[in-house]
Amino acid sequence: MKQFIALMALMALAACGGGATTPSSGIIAEKRAPVRGPGRCGVDPAWTVREVAGVRLSQPATIRIETARALERWLVNTAIPAVGRRGGGLTELKVVAHYSCRTRNSRPGARLSEHARGNAIDISAFVMADGSRVTVLDGWRSGDSTLLRKLHSGACGPFGTVLGPNADRHHQDHFHFDVANHRGGPYCR
Numbered sequence: 001m002k003q004f005i006a007l008m009a010l011m012a013l014a015a016c017g018g019g020a021t022t023p024s025s026g027i028i029a030e031k032r033a034p035v036r037g038p039g040r041c042g043v044d045p046a047w048t049v050r051e052v053a054g055v056r057l058s059q060p061a062t063i064r065i066e067t068a069r070a071l072e073r074w075l076v077n078t079a080i081p082a083v084g085r086r087g088g089g090l091t092e093l094k095v096v097a098h099y100s101c102r103t104r105n106s107r108p109g110a111r112l113s114e115h116a117r118g119n120a121i122d123i124s125a126f127v128m129a130d131g132s133r134v135t136v137l138d139g140w141r142s143g144d145s146t147l148l149r150k151l152h153s154g155a156c157g158p159f160g161t162v163l164g165p166n167a168d169r170h171h172q173d174h175f176h177f178d179v180a181n182h183r184g185g186p187y188c189r
């Protein structure tokens with residue numbers, strides 16, 4: 001049922017957007033060819049997302065539109081206000097991973113990563129209008145820790161999984177956000 005509703009919403013978007021080039025006013029993206037395989041990897045429908053809520057992605061991200069919408073909610077409700085006027089305001093997210101056909105933490109035999117379904121995006125730094133940046137690696141345990149912890153906790157809700165430096169050694173230098181649905185509510189570490 002949920003999938004059906006999502007499909008209907010997408011069809012409605014395609015209908016009103018003509019070529020479905022702008023899935024919402026805050027998301028600049030193009031629909032791209034579906035990613036099919038190998039194996040259970042894939043993104044269909046797939047979008048190439050370049051900018052969300054006026055904030056550029058450092059590289060175009062191949063994700064599902066639901067992932068882009070979660071990013072938009074987090075940017076509008078948390079990230080943009082949390083950064084405020086610092087450095088002239090938030091202008092870019094340094095994206096270090098989006099679609100990738102791999103297992104969790106790339107471990108052989110582990111479960112398929114949400115990255116392999118277009119459900120996830122990894123962000124390592126926040127770039128301001130004046131070129132200054134806050135990185136997860138340097139900022140988490142330093143002067144920028146208040147801001148970074150705010151960005152991390154505000155993602156919990158829009159995203160179903162939020163991982164950062166407190167999660168494990170694989171997440172020392174970036175935040176992992178994905179739209180997986182967990183039974184007990186969002187999983188955020």
Ligand SMILES: [Zn+2]
Nearest residue numbers: 120121122176
């Ligand atoms: Zn990740």
